[in-house]
Amino acid sequence: MSLTIAYLPGDGVGPEVAAAARRALELATQESGPDFRFIECDFGGVAIDRHNDPFPAETREICTAADAVLLGAVGGPKWDGGRLRPEAGLLALRKALGVYANLRPVQTFAGMETLSPLKSDRAAGVDMLIVRELTGGVYFGDREEGTERARDECVYTREEVERVARIAFEAARGRKGKVTSVDKANVLATSRLWRAAVEKLHKEEYSDIELEHVLVDAMAMKLIQAPGVYDVILTENMFGDILSDEASVIAGSIGLAPSASVGETGAGLYEPIHGSAPDIAGENKANPAGAILSAAMMLRYSFKEEALASVIEKAVQDALEDGSGTADIGGRDSCTSFTDIICQALA
Ligand code: IPM
Numbered sequence: 001m002s003l004t005i006a007y008l009p010g011d012g013v014g015p016e017v018a019a020a021a022r023r024a025l026e027l028a029t030q031e032s033g034p035d036f037r038f039i040e041c042d043f044g045g046v047a048i049d050r051h052n053d054p055f056p057a058e059t060r061e062i063c064t065a066a067d068a069v070l071l072g073a074v075g076g077p078k079w080d081g082g083r084l085r086p087e088a089g090l091l092a093l094r095k096a097l098g099v100y101a102n103l104r105p106v107q108t109f110a111g112m113e114t115l116s117p118l119k120s121d122r123a124a125g126v127d128m129l130i131v132r133e134l135t136g137g138v139y140f141g142d143r144e145e146g147t148e149r150a151r152d153e154c155v156y157t158r159e160e161v162e163r164v165a166r167i168a169f170e171a172a173r174g175r176k177g178k179v180t181s182v183d184k185a186n187v188l189a190t191s192r193l194w195r196a197a198v199e200k201l202h203k204e205e206y207s208d209i210e211l212e213h214v215l216v217d218a219m220a221m222k223l224i225q226a227p228g229v230y231d232v233i234l235t236e237n238m239f240g241d242i243l244s245d246e247a248s249v250i251a252g253s254i255g256l257a258p259s260a261s262v263g264e265t266g267a268g269l270y271e272p273i274h275g276s277a278p279d280i281a282g283e284n285k286a287n288p289a290g291a292i293l294s295a296a297m298m299l300r301y302s303f304k305e306e307a308l309a310s311v312i313e314k315a316v317q318d319a320l321e322d323g324s325g326t327a328d329i330g331g332r333d334s335c336t337s338f339t340d341i342i343c344q345a346l347a
């Protein structure tokens, strides 16, 4: 059986890390598992340069017909201040795929606690999953640009909250059984709807799960004070964007952090959390681990290949334990040499 993967290298370090993820996928599945066909598409800044559109129609067609989408990263100073932004392409892609739940696991790798900016005893054993709503909220509301006055509208419907909350509760069932829902219900109407919808779903269908509500400002603090107490963190689009960057460094580097974006049906979207890192683009310095671990998430969530996903994750963990790694985690490897080390375990 051949499965189609839309392959979107994107901008900056995107092509370097996406190539690593693709290689890991090809190696991990060479003996058994699905047979992948990659279709490379222009996306982000490069697509603005070539097609005057960050998400050209041809890319859209390939992505919506694909079995999964593998993305590097988008954006860069070259397109700052332009009429078209690469990031707009990413939002349109998420919307087109209907991937309303963004899963961002944060785990401290055993023996790697010293990489964390936190004291090692706080960083040890951290294992949380951030479930970020991805296709609603202020990212997609009505917008008014302006030099004197500007406006970004934030809208949520009960249905949008329920469907992503369901993903969080289901994930908690397979983990430690706890959901922390983050909002700003002391100020925002959308947050009060959020809290009420999460409460109702919990009461009706997930009373076996422990549920707590935490205000987003307090959450930013608690994540640093006691990251080890969290299991699944559920939150809306923008709070999730901010908190997932904060949480990712607890494990040592945002370069290690993968993500999966999933919806009801159709292709999932897999991308590392980090951005295009224009300062090191083209220098073979980027950490490929976040992208490679995103490939593992693709095997798990889109193709139900749990065993193959674990093989990739173990290869990354072993490489880290052996002291390999790129500069962001204090290592001496390049992007390609670190990829080689991880891939040796897959070949
Ligand atoms: C992320 C990124 C994107 C977001 C940007 C590039 C639009 O920061 O995936 O977290 O804000 O969602």
Ligand code: MG
Pocket (backbone or CB within 6 Å): 241, 242, 245
């Ligand atoms: Mg972000």
